[in-house]
Amino acid sequence: MIKVIIAGIENQQSNFDYLMQELAELAYANNMQVVADIRQGLQRPVAATYLGKGKIEELSRLAEVKGAEMLILNDELSPTQIRNLEKETALAVLDRTELILEIFSSRARTKEAQLQVEIARLKYKLPRLRTSSNEKLDQQSSGGSLANRGAGETKLEINRRTIQKRIAQLSRDLKNLDKEQEIQSSSRRESGLPSVALVGYTNSGKSTTMNGLLNLLSDTDIPPAKQVMTKDMLFATLDTSVRKLRFQDKREFLLSDTVGFVSKLPHNLVKAFQSTLAEVKNADLLLHVVDLSDKHSAEMVKVTTETLKELGVENTPTIYAFNKADKTDSRYPVIEGQQITYSARDAKSLHALADLIKRVLFKDYKTHKYFISFEQGRYLEKINQLALVTDTTYNENGAIITAEISPAQEEYFARFLTE
Ligand SMILES: Nc1nc2c(ncn2[C@@H]2O[C@H](COP(=O)(O)OP(=O)(O)OP(=O)(O)O)[C@@H](O)[C@H]2O)c(=O)[nH]1
Ligand SMILES: [Mg+2]
Structure with a gap:
């Protein structure tokens, strides 16, 4: 089990304790062992580093003592905050959103769940793509035709487009899957x-x-x-x-x-x-x-x-x-x-x-009496399927039926009402 430290900022939320406890449970659900729980009282997170300077120092020392390899934060962080925290603590940094996404991803068994989680992960990643430090070099070495696109086509943007394309493709796959399921689900509704x-x-x-x-x-x-x-x-x-x-x-x-x-x-x-x-x-x-x-x-x-x-x-x-x-x-x-x-x-x-x-x-269901002639026999079958038929008697022309019926079906069977 990987050892982690969880940390959060308390700004007078009444449910802070509960959120931190739950964060620990989420970590546990993702096979992690929480070795320390760090909390800081602040009106709002520090813009550049989420936690304050002193807390970060305390945290880094603690990580060393406890052998922690990762830091998990209770909120969704900005890319800059994650980057800075990683630099200053030398720990891998994960926020609450990513942790939940990881759990979902490891639990997804069906094709549909897998596609859905993958799309959510990529959407989380998209605004967080980093400019790599050797980006300039990459850009120069790609030379020729790319050069005249100028600064407009950095490696970062290429990555971004690749991810966007992948999201579009996965969304199409999901839609096709959905179509099949939509058929099942609508036939259920039509039932x-x-x-x-x-x-x-x-x-x-x-x-x-x-x-x-x-x-x-x-x-x-x-x-x-x-x-x-x-x-x-x-x-x-x-x-x-x-x-x-x-x-x-x-x-x-x-x-x-x-x-x-x-x-x-x-x-x-x-x-x-x-x-x-x-x-x-x-x-x-x-x-x-x-x-x-x-x-x-x-x-x-x-x-x-x-x-x-x-x-x-x-x-x-x-x-x-x-x-x-x-x-x-x-x-x-x-x-x-x-x-x-x-x-x-x-x-x-x-x-x-x-x-x-x-x-x-069934509270809005109403009891009605219907007459369905033998020529309309197929409706007899239908009403037995869709309503609760409590009594059926026959005369020479057809069936007299007492049934409890839903508001949605009332109109459909209205033409057979006898009273
Ligand atoms: N003692 C007790 N345990 C229960 C009861 N109902 C469920 N559990 C237990 O609670 C745990 C979670 O139950 P699940 O039915 O899997 O819960 P769920 O809501 O489907 O959970 P997710 O699928 O993870 O969202 C299991 O270990 C169950 O055995 C109950 O009435 N009494
Ligand atoms: Mg369940």
């Missing part, structure tokens, strides 16, 4: 099934909740492949999995599990993950999972809410699901309005959660 998306902080228990609901609401035994991976580490899940579930009364819905959030999640990363997060954007209901046993859970709710806003889904109906109650003194399962306190490892909790989902998801 008319309501969809629920698990969202929340990383490690809050989204995947465990998904598996619990899968066990409970699958009509057949679920093959292990249908289960999603759960693990006690940050960013265990980077991809989206969607599963079809069915309540006892036969109504079906889609449940999706996806990447978790963290404080100061790099903007480029959120943008790059737009396609992975498509299920969240299209969801009819969000299940916001919170780790109630974490003493920073309120902060985590805030960060998740901000990230959801960035995705433009702040108005999607939401169930707040306070998980891991078994690790606290709270009673569980307890439902209050659209909130539940539960444990994803507890069967009774999962039943209660399923009931709450059903109640919220």
Whole structure:
């Protein structure tokens, strides 16, 4: 394990402690050992070096004593700040954004996740490209035709263009992948099934909740492949999995599990993950999972809410699901309005959660009576798929059907209304 020092600047943020603790956890998630934690109280970072002169000296001494090889900062730094810090401390320097990008990059398994992370990394790198010290020489030796481009075409600019081209290429690859997925996702939407998306902080228990609901609401035994991976580490899940579930009364819905959030999640990363997060954007209901046993859970709710806003889904109906109650003194399962306190490892909790989902998801459904003649038989099939048919009787011309139907489907079936 590589030994690192973490450092941050405190400017009266109330959540500074928590951010530094989380930075240590992020380092740990990236296989690093934090050997020291340096904090400086400053109104704002020093423009040239982020930390003050005295702190940098203290830090360099400490690095030597502790055998640290790298310095990790709690904010996103400017290229100059990183360069200067590297020079003055003789340590490799990484900022919070880069650290998160590294974790994502090592966890990305599917082609889509890999492309998304790579694009985010290159976008981070682009404004940070350095002018190499032998740039002038390079420029002269390239001679001839390049010479008349003058200072306009430095090596730096060539690098920049190469990266831009690469970003464009990766974005095209991603788009082509997305097209395939868009087809899957739109056929899901056309299925008319309501969809629920698990969202929340990383490690809050989204995947465990998904598996619990899968066990409970699958009509057949679920093959292990249908289960999603759960693990006690940050960013265990980077991809989206969607599963079809069915309540006892036969109504079906889609449940999706996806990447978790963290404080100061790099903007480029959120943008790059737009396609992975498509299920969240299209969801009819969000299940916001919170780790109630974490003493920073309120902060985590805030960060998740901000990230959801960035995705433009702040108005999607939401169930707040306070998980891991078994690790606290709270009673569980307890439902209050659209909130539940539960444990994803507890069967009774999962039943209660399923009931709450059903109640919220179908709350705008209305019961209607329809008549569908035998000539229109295919609609009979359709209504059985899309609505909860509670009663069917026949006369000589067709079927009389009582069904609970969603606001979205009401119009479609309106022509068959009998009353
Ligand atoms: N004690 C307890 N542990 C839980 C509960 N729910 C989840 N866990 C544990 O918490 C850890 C994280 O759970 P995951 O389901 O992987 O969390 P996640 O939200 O999917 O995390 P990411 O995919 O990393 O964003 C795992 O070790 C789970 O076993 C719970 O109700 N009680
Ligand atoms: Mg997960």
